[in-house]
Amino acid sequence: MERLSQIASQATAASAAPAKPAHPLDPLSTAEIKCLTNTVKSYYAGRSISFNTVTLREPTKKAYLQWKEDGGKMPPRLASFVILEKGVPGVKEGLVDIGTQSVIETRSLEQVQPILTVEDLCSTEEILRTHPDVIAQCVLSGVPANEMHNVYCDPWTIGYDERWGAGKRLQQALMYYRSDDDDSQYSHPLDFCPIVDTEEKKVIFIDIPLRRRKVSKHKHANFNPQDMIAKYGSMRTDATPINVTQPEGVSFKMDGNVMSWSNFNFHIGFNYREGIVLSDITYNDHGNVRPIFHRMSLSEMIVPYGCPDYPHQRKHALDIGEYGAGLMTNPLSLGCDCKGVIHYLDAHFADRSGEPITIKHAVCIHEEDDGLLFKHSDFRDNFATSIVTRATKLVISQIFTAANYEYCIYWIFMQDGSMKLDIKLTGILNTYVLGDDEDAGPWGTRVYPNVNAHNHQHMFSLRIHPRIDGDGNSAAMSDAKPSPFPLGSPENMYGNGFYAEKTTFKTVNESKTNYESSTGRSWDMFNPNKKNAYSGKPPSYKLVSSQTPPLLAKEGSIVSKRAPWASNTVTVIPYEEGRLYPSGDHVPQWSGDGVRGMREWTADGDANIDNTDILFFHTFGITHFPAPEDFPLMPAEPISVLLRPRHFFLENPALDVVPSHAMTTKQAKLATNLEIKSKTDSTSRLAFENTSSAGCCTRFTK
Ligand SMILES: *[C@@H]1O[C@H](CO)[C@@H](O)[C@H](O)[C@H]1NC(C)=O
Ligand SMILES: *[C@@H]1O[C@H](CO)[C@@H](O)[C@H](O)[C@H]1NC(C)=O
Numbered sequence: 001m002e003r004l005s006q007i008a009s010q011a012t013a014a015s016a017a018p019a020k021p022a023h024p025l026d027p028l029s030t031a032e033i034k035c036l037t038n039t040v041k042s043y044y045a046g047r048s049i050s051f052n053t054v055t056l057r058e059p060t061k062k063a064y065l066q067w068k069e070d071g072g073k074m075p076p077r078l079a080s081f082v083i084l085e086k087g088v089p090g091v092k093e094g095l096v097d098i099g100t101q102s103v104i105e106t107r108s109l110e111q112v113q114p115i116l117t118v119e120d121l122c123s124t125e126e127i128l129r130t131h132p133d134v135i136a137q138c139v140l141s142g143v144p145a146n147e148m149h150n151v152y153c154d155p156w157t158i159g160y161d162e163r164w165g166a167g168k169r170l171q172q173a174l175m176y177y178r179s180d181d182d183d184s185q186y187s188h189p190l191d192f193c194p195i196v197d198t199e200e201k202k203v204i205f206i207d208i209p210l211r212r213r214k215v216s217k218h219k220h221a222n223f224n225p226q227d228m229i230a231k232y233g234s235m236r237t238d239a240t241p242i243n244v245t246q247p248e249g250v251s252f253k254m255d256g257n258v259m260s261w262s263n264f265n266f267h268i269g270f271n272y273r274e275g276i277v278l279s280d281i282t283y284n285d286h287g288n289v290r291p292i293f294h295r296m297s298l299s300e301m302i303v304p305y306g307c308p309d310y311p312h313q314r315k316h317a318l319d320i321g322e323y324g325a326g327l328m329t330n331p332l333s334l335g336c337d338c339k340g341v342i343h344y345l346d347a348h349f350a351d352r353s354g355e356p357i358t359i360k361h362a363v364c365i366h367e368e369d370d371g372l373l374f375k376h377s378d379f380r381d382n383f384a385t386s387i388v389t390r391a392t393k394l395v396i397s398q399i400f401t402a403a404n405y406e407y408c409i410y411w412i413f414m415q416d417g418s419m420k421l422d423i424k425l426t427g428i429l430n431t432y433v434l435g436d437d438e439d440a441g442p443w444g445t446r447v448y449p450n451v452n453a454h455n456h457q458h459m460f461s462l463r464i465h466p467r468i469d470g471d472g473n474s475a476a477m478s479d480a481k482p483s484p485f486p487l488g489s490p491e492n493m494y495g496n497g498f499y500a501e502k503t504t505f506k507t508v509n510e511s512k513t514n515y516e517s518s519t520g521r522s523w524d525m526f527n528p529n530k531k532n533a534y535s536g537k538p539p540s541y542k543l544v545s546s547q548t549p550p551l552l553a554k555e556g557s558i559v560s561k562r563a564p565w566a567s568n569t570v571t572v573i574p575y576e577e578g579r580l581y582p583s584g585d586h587v588p589q590w591s592g593d594g595v596r597g598m599r600e601w602t603a604d605g606d607a608n609i610d611n612t613d614i615l616f617f618h619t620f621g622i623t624h625f626p627a628p629e630d631f632p633l634m635p636a637e638p639i640s641v642l643l644r645p646r647h648f649f650l651e652n653p654a655l656d657v658v659p660s661h662a663m664t665t666k667q668a669k670l671a672t673n674l675e676i677k678s679k680t681d682s683t684s685r686l687a688f689e690n691t692s693s694a695g696c697c698t699r700f701t702k
């Protein structure tokens with residue numbers, strides 16, 4: 001697992017505290033990381049410690065708002081750290097005040113294991129290649145002993161294995177073979193699974209299946225251009241370039257990490273775990289700055305596999321808590337990951353020794369054309385009376401690689417006040433070797449000769465801290481229901497009545513709800529203390545999300561216990577500091593037993609969530625039954641979650657976006673071509689004519 005990272009300059013520790021950032025939610029700078037790790041090293045002087053994670057401890061909502069809205073002081077810069085001490089089981093964690101360069105809190109935890117960093121994963125392959133028992137297994141699988149350099153492993157978190165529990169820091173190594181450096185290993189899985197102790201750098205066990213399967217003798221299923229040319233003679237030649245240009249530059253402004261775009265204003269943060277974090281999202285409604293969301297992020301994920309055969313049941317990566325959407329984030333490049341005029345943000349972490357690591361261009365910020373925003377034409381004059389307004393969207397994105405899979409995360413803002421979270425799943429299927437005479441079903445699919453891709457789900461937990469029109473928020477579900485009155489009754493004589501049934505959640509227990517397609521269920525976050533002057537309804541943001549499969553692992557299973565957030569589409573809880581990670585703070589090797597994360601936060605089922613400070617958790621995702629089209633590299637599969645303003649504005653808030661074309665009835669009658677030309681129109685032209693066209697009204701002739 002290689003990645004482009006650069007070690008920041010290793011300046012010696014400054015004795016003065018690093019400069020404070022402009023904004024209290026700004027991620028730790030490399031200078032702050034250096035200061036933090038030096039502070040921790042001197043605190044543990046003489047002991048052999050290594051760093052696991054360091055990150056900003058964000059100020060509480062109260063402290064933040066005192067700074068932001070009440071002219072209060074900048075809250076102290078606090079950063080949390082997780083470290084390991086050689087030979088000492090468990091983890092140590094604590095808090096450093098960067099301003100005073102002092103450790104202000106520490107805690108030792110046993111029977112928990114911290115996140116696996118990319119560094120932890122990278123060390124595993126070499127350990128395996130030289131281990132005699134692994135070599136012996138390779139030989140049994142059909143890989144000659146002199147080909148160990150062609151043996152690879154994807155080190156996975158072990159999930160939870162009852163034989164070792166959480167006492168040792170473990171990885172399970174999913175084994176593969178490449179005949180050549182450039183081969184894709186996933187068409188050549190090996191049938192055994194070594195267990196590696198991450199800290200001791202030792203193979204402690206090898207899981208060997210009862211039925212042995214030899215490594216495939218088929219050609220590797222590769223996907224690079226040279227492979228396609230070798231196979232088909234050429235690449236596809238029919239696509240002409242599409243250029244994205246913004247001749248006048250971008251329409252967003254950034255002040256440090258604070259974004260202003262089309263009436264939206266918010267802070268863009270980034271951390272090792274959640275990756276992108278959006279905070280303090282407000283909307284300037286003609287001079288009235290209205291808060292919408294205090295904070296929003298992906299708080300956890302789970303990718304449970306559906307093959308019950310040992311040891312495949314262990315495959316259920318909680319990628320955010322076990323590897324980190326930040327730690328695994330890709331450095332992005334101009335013109336391929338995002339196209340157009342791009343602004344990037346870098347991400348900073350610490351390596352095991354405490355030195356800062358920088359991922360360049362971790363966050364991509366750009367705008368895209370988004371088709372039509374709205375349109376109307378009048379049929380009376382042959383559609384000459386017409387208004388057409390095109391949409392621009394703002395996209396904040398990152399891409400992270402979880403071993404074989406890629407997750408492309410797009411946080412999208414739209415000019416009508418709505419927001420979207422789009423995720424594209426791509427990369428490579430996790431695969432296992434399939435015997436020549438073996439059927440992959442029902443738990444998987446034969447996607448290539450000797451390749452079994454197991455059924456699995458990709459489930460995400462979106463954590464939203466709403467602050468719609470200020471403090472005191474509630475949540476409700478909305479179901480489309482037919483009138484309760486029977487056909488022929490005075491209240492529903494013709495039987496056509498239907499309405500939206502809104503159920504406001506009073507308690508945590510009431511909020512635990514699931515998607516219901518028969519009623520087109522959606523959810524609202526709203527401010528019950530305010531009213532829309534027209535509709536009389538409280539200003540709200542509606543969550544529209546229908547890619548919400550149920551978790552298919554049984555209740556009581558390890559998978560279901562370790563993802564206590566995944567068994568409901570929506571769960572609403574009271575806000576409290578520290579309620580960030582719904583599978584707990586230290587996820588690897590958690591058995592799923594005991595009270596933590598979402599299980600802890602929902603323990604009081606009676607807790608009030610109506611007209612208070614609430615956290616709204618939304619589980620969404622897909623169930624993936626692999627098919628040959630997903631292999632050897634999967635075309636991106638989209639998932640989309642929409643948040644729309646409802647009863648928040650008095651009219652379509654985007655009416656003041658300059659239209660591409662607008663002609664009133666009077667103008668059409670005069671037949672003066674008074675259309676407002678859009679800025680992009682001059683680049684549009686007819687496909688099969690050389691002359692550029694007059695625009696969108698040429699069909700109207702008097
Ligand atoms: C469009 O992009 C292509 C490929 O990047 C480039 O060669 C070409 O010059 C561009 N054309 C224009 C009109 O900018
Ligand atoms: C909440 O729901 C759980 C599980 O359905 C139940 O055990 C518990 O008694 C409920 N609590 C309250 C206060 O209703």
Ligand SMILES: [Cu+2]
Binds near residue numbers: 425
């Ligand atoms: Cu998948």
